[in-house]
Amino acid sequence: MPDPFYDPESEERLGRAFDRRLIQRLVQAAHPHRGLIGGSMLLFPMLALAELAQPWLLKIAIDDHILQSDWLGLTRVAGLYIVVLLILYGLRTLESYLMELTGQRVIHDLREAIFGHLVSLEARFFDRNPVGRLMTRVLSDVEAVSEAFTSGLFAVVADVITLVGVIAVMLWIDWRLTLVTFAIVPPLALIAVYFRLNARDAYREVRRRLARLNGFLQESLQGMAVIQLFVRERHERERFGRLNSDYRRSLFRSTRWESSLYASVEALGSIALALLIWYGGRRIVAESLTFGALVAFIQYTNRFFLPIRDLGAKYTVMQWAMASSERIFGLLDRQPEIVAPAAAAPRPARSSAPALEFVGVSFAYEADAWVLRDCSFSVAPGERVAIVGATGEGKTTCARLLNRSYDVRQGRVLVDGVDVREWELASLRRHVGIIFQDSVLFAGTVEDNLRLGADGTVSPVELARAIETARAGFVTQLPKGLGEPLGERGANVSYGQRQLLAIARALVYNPAVLVLDEAMSSVDPESEALIRQAMSGLLAGRTSITIAHRLSTVHTADRILVLHRGRVHEEGTHAELLRHADLYARLYELQRGGAPA
Amino acid sequence: MKRAIDALQTHPATAPVGYDVALIVLFAVGNGVARLGSRFAITGGCQRIEADLRNDLYAALQTFPPKFYAEHSTGDLMTRATSDLSAVRSLLGFGAISLVSTTFAVVGVLVAMLAVDRWLTLWALAPYPVLLILARRFNLRVNERTEAAQDQLSVLSARVQEYLSGMSVVRAYTLEPRARADFGQANREYLRLSLALARTQAGFAPAMGLIAGVGTLVVLWAGGRAVVDGRLSLGALVAFNGYLAYLAGPTVGLGWTLSIVRRGLTSMQRLQEVIEAVARDLPGTVVAGALRPAWTEGGLIQVRPVSGMAIGAGAVRADCTEGGLIEVRPGSDMLAAAPGLRVSHLTFAYAGRPAVLRDVSFEVAPGETVALVGPTGSGKSTVGLLLARLWEPPPDTVFLGGHDVTKLPLPSLRAALGYVPQEGFLFSRSIEENISLGRDGMGPGTLRGAAEVAGVADEVERLPDGFGAVVGERGLTLSGGQRQRVTLARALTGDPPVLVLDDAFASVDAAKEEEILTNLRTALAGRTVLLMTHRLRAARAAHRIVVLDAGRVVETGAHDDLVRAGGLYARLWRIQQLEEEIARA
């Protein structure tokens, strides 16, 4: 079975990015929060002080007061103790909140950046990257990165502070013994490097498989009706189970690295201890070391290893974050292929140029599977043109090129005489409005959907007129009228009703050029005729392109273009084309004559 | 280690230190291995539980009807299946372990403390009731706020999912700024809610520390007084303090553990909500009225057959398969002939809406082709959905082969139907897989045959990878007509005795439609066909036409009769004809 999740040039192929660059990016991401981070860091020394004060007060209480039977003094120390406790409580609460605050802010900002970036990416990107995977990027990868700050960065700083203190004390007690303890640092470093190289791969794999799993889940949720209709539950469940256990296995593999690191640090700690006792013992025998110093030293070695073991855990978190940030920054670094030019061309003042023009356009979605080949046609301002052609001929593709969802391979697409690549993207799309074949509605009220993209300037009267024109009067019959909530993709109205709403939405959007791609394919003939009549009044003098299979829809157009083999095969009015007795005439006869019952 | 130190202490000169050192190294390695083993066992176990939970959730999701999906957005369900599921994993793994170890530590320390001094133990424990009260209040708040935050995460995820899957519209309507603003707003709200949760949680673990510290203080003060009064030895006090310090760690840890447990439980509750949604709406009728998802004590979802299953009816065979799931295959006598279809006095309303079908009755004889026509929104698709029981019809209104569909086991009912939904959905898999959907006995020949009847074979073969070509999400990389014909081919494979074609030719051109209709006439000879369409030419080819208007059957009959009768159908027909006549002039 072929791998259902192909990623030929998806954002997942990142290669081995340099850690340094990644860290730079992370630092950049942290930059806006430097105040917060700095503030939290300031807390650490204070915390350490408050922590150290506790045992010290205990010592004073015992040595100076209890042993001296000084009851009053004991009470005073107890008072002091409670103050220290309260301070500690306050500091810890603050620390924990600041940490969470920083983490959540980083998450917030990253999510915003990723989502904002995603919506600016071109159509081709979405052809290749399923939504479920992108969701994983926006929603869960960012959490790993924020961990890098909270559990990683902060804790590392705190640990390093402790370590420095411990090392200082150890050196102060006996530098030779300290060196013995340090003897295990090189193997530790080796293990860490080895771990990093292998664990990173394991983590990458985990993230990749999780994205796959979520992608599958997302798609299943959307296509559940198909799965149920064809009784494929079991088959899909098995597939899901396979992806799920793939994910689990990779997770477990990553655990292996994590646990090994943890266990090796642990074991190295014990070995250091053994070395200390062995070496210290010999020195005691040689009487160059006091017994008390050795015991103290052992205590300190324990203190030394605690943060180091923690550092191991932190290291793991950082590696996770690195694996996730590779993916995040890989995505953020992917420049949108279709962007407005730096300086948009000025729109021509006079509109003698054709409203729309294709000049020798060739286009292929993939390699050399050409859809349009040297295709040329033009539409005069105010002209109503229809495009017909067999299915899969490239009609929708023409519409997509008009609003620059894709860029042509060769030739030029001109709108108002200006190449679309020189238009400011937003104003091009404001100018050329397209009703696409599958009318996607969004969850939200009917009114929200109709006003989509139209900037709040639409009056209720205009809204009502658009509804009237699109024969979408059914909305007034809904329990909440215009305020009726629509389901995801408009699932709770009929398919034809969705198309009517999409037409109304386009009328509200009110673009200068309107392109209707099979906009009424699932609308009954009567409504269609009425809509066409109403629109012809509304769109009088407006440039429009209608793409349709039902010839009854197109025959009233000023001009009909017949698309065949990637170019305009014939063009003319309905009557002219019939006289021409070629493709169009043949299609027309088929439809009119129909099949005998 | 203690031995080594003791040895050093007692006979500094002769201690067999080398031996002990070797022992320490041995212990270290042993300890490492043991730790490794236990960590593997524990995390591995948790991961397994998580995976099982996810599988079970998926299995449960598969049994839910469209009604459920109308109430839960994809984004919401995704959040539950990801974020909530991993919270449950933390609960099971980390939470459970540390809860157990804390309990052991506390019990051990308590015993030791009681052995030293009973009276002082009472003093030491004095602040702990406060802890219980705090924990209780904390629990409630965290529950509330976790739920709020997770709900908002669902909203956020729904926004992402919706905008990203509607990118063509986002692009065409320059909605990017709006999408960003909309997302930004949900994102900020999530930030606010998770910080509210953080505020609740921030104080809790330190508060535990505070309480533990106060315990020490009380002991110091009360114990110190006892020592001053000579009622307690200093040694006992120091030992006591040592034990108490030992208790402090788990106490502080408890604060943390409790948050994890609480969050896990809240997430569990959110998962449960999903599972129970169906038990509530469709009591006992998830699959063929026979399966009921149930939560067991271990927190695992299991789907078990309920006793007295209605499976059987002579026509089908039920096999209990592993995991307690039921696989039902159609029995032979049901597939033998094309079953007829009957709708009688069917009245149906979607939840919260007025009735969309009112007293609808019609019949499709075995082997007959009936077309359902009518204006947009008149209820044609609804009839199909009820027949396939994607929505549940009232009992005794829809019959297939003489059986009430609500009494038929779901799998055998659906296996008998070849259904082309109005909105074609393709998975981002190869075209081959999209047609076969992994059904048994679908060789390349069968698939190609079906694709040929659906008039899409040539086009598919022209694609770079032919039938192996992987399509984009929802079939994004195919043209509208190609997508529709692939779904038609999917319905045709497997020779279903009944076909439901819901507007299946809407996106194809006249020539193609003609070609497909001709193909279908031979391929579907003898099958029962229900055809919903707006193209009256396709309807004309049917044996009979049922005309729906606003949920009622207004006319029934053959094309010529209906045209003569001069009703709604005649009007629609005339409109189409008229258009063409005008065009001809």
Ligand SMILES: Nc1ncnc2c1ncn2[C@@H]1O[C@H](COP(=O)(O)OP(=O)(O)OP(=O)(O)O)[C@@H](O)[C@H]1O
């Ligand atoms: N996103 C895409 N990626 C790759 N190939 C595509 C993509 N979209 C369309 N194609 C292919 O390009 C060709 C033209 O598709 P297009 O959607 O333009 O056809 P169409 O004329 O609109 O057909 P229909 O009448 O069926 O809607 C088809 O062969 C199709 O498979």
Ligand SMILES: Nc1ncnc2c1ncn2[C@@H]1O[C@H](COP(=O)(O)OP(=O)(O)OP(=O)(O)O)[C@@H](O)[C@H]1O
């Ligand atoms: N899931 C749903 N929830 C609530 N109402 C719905 C739902 N699906 C459809 N409806 C409503 O039920 C009515 C009938 O819808 P149905 O899809 O059966 O119409 P149809 O005849 O198939 O229309 P079309 O020709 O547009 O496909 C419509 O008014 C529609 O708004």
Ligand SMILES: [Mg+2]
């Ligand atoms: Mg198209």
Ligand SMILES: [Mg+2]
């Ligand atoms: Mg319908």
